[in-house]
Structure formats: C-alpha cells, structure tokens
Amino acid sequence: MAVRPTPELAADADARFADIADPVEQALVVLRWAGETFGADFAITSSMADGLLAHLASRAIPGVNVVFLDTGYHFAETIGTRDWITGVLPITLVNATPPQTVAEQDLSFGPRLFERDPDLCCELRKVKPLAQALAGFAAWGSGVRRDESPTRAGTRLVDWDATRGMVKVNPMAAWTQDDVDAYVAEHQVPVNPLFELGYGSIGCEPCTRPVAPGRTRAPAAGPVGARPSAASTPDGGPRPTPRVTGPWDGAAPARHHGWHVPSSTPLPDQIAAALPELPEWSGDAGGIRRSVQLPTFRDAVAAIVAIADVAEEMDHHPDVDLRWRTLHLSVVTHSAGGVTELDLQLARRIDSLLPH
Numbered sequence: 503m504a505v506r507p508t509p510e511l512a513a514d515a516d517a518r519f520a521d522i523a524d525p526v527e528q529a530l531v532v533l534r535w536a537g538e539t540f541g542a543d544f545a546i547t548s549s550m551a552d553g554l555l556a557h558l559a560s561r562a563i564p565g566v567n568v569v570f571l572d573t574g575y576h577f578a579e580t581i582g583t584r585d586w587i588t589g590v591l592p593i594t595l596v597n598a599t600p601p602q603t604v605a606e607q608d609l610s611f612g613p614r615l616f617e618r619d620p621d622l623c624c625e626l627r628k629v630k631p632l633a634q635a636l637a638g639f640a641a642w643g644s645g646v647r648r649d650e651s652p653t654r655a656g657t658r659l660v661d662w663d664a665t666r667g668m669v670k671v672n673p674m675a676a677w678t679q680d681d682v683d684a685y686v687a688e689h690q691v692p693v694n695p696l697f698e699l700g701y702g703s704i705g706c707e708p709c710t711r712p713v714a715p716g717r718t719r720a721p722a723a724g725p726v727g728a729r730p731s732a733a734s735t736p737d738g739g740p741r742p743t744p745r746v747t748g749p750w751d752g753a754a755p756a757r758h759h760g761w762h763v764p765s766s767t768p769l770p771d772q773i774a775a776a777l778p779e780l781p782e783w784s785g786d787a788g789g790i791r792r793s794v795q796l797p798t799f800r801d802a803v804a805a806i807v808a809i810a811d812v813a814e815e816m817d818h819h820p821d822v823d824l825r826w827r828t829l830h831l832s833v834v835t836h837s838a839g840g841v842t843e844l845d846l847q848l849a850r851r852i853d854s855l856l857p858h
C-alpha cells in the first residue's frame with residue numbers, strides 16, 4: 503500500500519483543494535492526488551449509468567480501477583454501456599460479482615428472491631460484493647454532488663469513510679447540473695441508452711422502472727448515446743418500489759428526471775442532519791418512523807388511501823400498520839440498506855397529508 507489512509511490525510515487534502523474555482527480542474531486535481539497518493543490502491547465506482555466519472559478519472563489516472571457491481575440482474579443496455587466505456591476509455595474494469603450466480607441463488611433461496619425478500623437479495627448481490635470489492639483498496643471515489651440533495655450539501659472533496667476505513671474522494675462534489683451537461687457534450691461521454699427510454703436512473707432490471715411523471719428537466723437535444731442534459735445516479739421491487747439506488751455511494755451523479763432517485767444512501771450523519779426537518783418522525787439512517795392517531799377508524803383508512811396515492815405517484819411505498827385509528831408508518835429504501843433522499847421526500851409528502 504503506497505500511503506496509509508487516515509482521517510488527517512483526508513482533511514488535509516480537502517482543505518488544499520477546496521478553493522480551486524474551475525470544477526473540471528478541481529475534479530482532475532483531486533483525482534490526480536488520489537492516484538499519486540494511493541496508486542493502484544485507488545478505485546472509483548460506477549453504476550454504468552454513464553461514463554462521466556470514469557472519463558475524468560482516466561484523464562487524471564490512465565488505467566484507473568473502475569469497480570462495477572455486476573449483480574447479474576442488470577439490463578443488457580447497462581452491460582453494453584459497461585463494455586462501451588471499457589472499450590473507449592483507458593480504465594481497468596473491476597467487475598465485482600456476487601458469490602452465487604442468479605441461477606445458483608434461485609436454487610438456494612428460491613426464484614425471484616427480489617420479490618419475496620429484497621433486503622436479502624440486495625445484501626447478497628450488492629452490499630456484500632461491493633464491500634468485498636472495495637476492501638482491497640485504500641481509497642475510493644464516486645460521483646456524488648452537493649447539488650443533488652440537501653443531505654449531500656456538505657459533501658467534501660476528500661473525506662474519511664469511517665465505515666470502511668478508507669479515504670473517500672468526491673471529485674465532482676462542487677459540480678452543478680450545467681457543469682455536467684457541458685462536460686458530457688464537450689467530451690461526448692458515453693451514456694446508458696436507457697435514459698433515452700425514460701428511465702430516471704439505472705439499477706437492477708427487476709427493480710427499476712421508467713420514471714415518467716414530473717420530470718424536472720428535459721433531456722438535452724443531442725446525438726443518441728450522448729448524455730442527456732440531466733445528471734445521474736447509482737442506482738439501484740415487490741416490493742415493487744424502484745430499486746434504482748445501490749448501496750454504494752454514488753457511482754455516478756443522480757439524474758433529475760421525475761422523482762429524485764438518489765444515487766446512494768446518504769451517510770448516517772447526513773440523515774441525522776436532515777431529521778430535524780421532519781419533527782414528526784423518529785429513527786435514524788437505518789429507517790424512519792411516524793405514528794399518528796386519527797379521529798376515527800374511517801379517517802385512518804382515508805389517510806391510508808391518500809398516502810397510497812402519493813406512494814403510487816412517487817413509485818415509492820412506506821410500510822403501513824393500522825391499529826384501530828392509529829397509523830404506524832415506516833419508511834426506508836430496503837435495497838439501499840437505509841434511508842435515502844427519496845425516503846425523506848416521501849416522509850415530507852406524507853406529513854403534508856396528516857395532522858401535526
């Protein structure tokens with residue numbers, strides 16, 4: 503290992519790079535520092551939603567390791583994008599796979615585990631394989647941006663990942679959507695063609711659906727295959743919620759199509775910082791809960807119906823338990839292993855329907 507990763511090393515680097523005004527230059531400087539400091543012990547992650555971070559990283563560190571979590575459930579388009587990016591950029595693909603193939607998992611746990619126990623499915627096919635893949639590195643990077651959500655507003659360029667005991671770099675932390683669009687257009691960055699088909703972000707095929715309603719920004723006109731104007735994700739049931747986020751932290755930035763689908767689970771302290779905005783809710787980064795008593799049983803049922811409308815609209819669903827006239831609600835993105843920005847949005851919408 504070239505250099506031992508420490509919190510002090512991360513804090514020092516973060517302070518040194520914070521004042522670089524040009525976002526592209528800043529990202530390249532951060533990535534160059536990571537490459538020079540950690541050498542082959544540095545990797546970025548990518549969900550293969552696009553090749554933006556891989557493009558930047560390969561400019562700064564030719565041959566850079568790019569970890570892709572190959573769950574066995576990806577769309578053919580995603581695998582094609584992976585191969586496309588690997589073919590055109592000077593990167594070293596690290597294709598992280600679960601210990602069991604989908605067929606082997608079906609034999610062990612029964613078919614369509616993602617329907618019956620998505621938490622276990624994600625644990626087996628995402629959480630553990632990613633942890634295993636990153637365990638061999640001293641530092642890693644993702645495409646998380648501060649403008650993606652309030653919980654990411656404090657994202658540092660260089661941070662300490664205490665959970666993994668690694669340095670974590672976020673070279674695009676200060677980027678805006680316009681920066682993303684400009685870079686993609688200028689460099690003709692490969693983009694997953696699923697975005698052209700209405701998908702807001704890209705995850706496992708059984709758990710990802712197109713996002714139609716409520717686009718906040720139309721895709722830019724441009725050649726097919728070039729990146730649409732919106733930014734990005736990582737990712738990614740019946741629980742037929744769109745399991746489009748993965749447990750990793752931002753292989754690519756989150757797209758602004760429809761409901762914001764976060765690219766990762768915010769860090770526990772980021773969730774803790776967001777919870778005061780939801781005083782009716784308790785819990786932590788592992789899940790949030792709210793109980794509310796309605797005047798009558800009929801009112802409680804009506805509240806559930808109203809919540810159901812919002813849940814269907816958002817394509818994201820809370821767990822609901824009704825005891826006479828008291829509703830117990832629980833919100834978490836099981837596939838991400840914790841609370842995401844989408845959960846916070848759902849909680850806010852539920853609050854707008856219920857008495858305080």
Ligand code: SF4
Nearest residue numbers: 616623624706709745
């Ligand atoms: S997102 Fe769906 S298919 Fe993919 S690992 Fe999780 S539950 Fe399984």
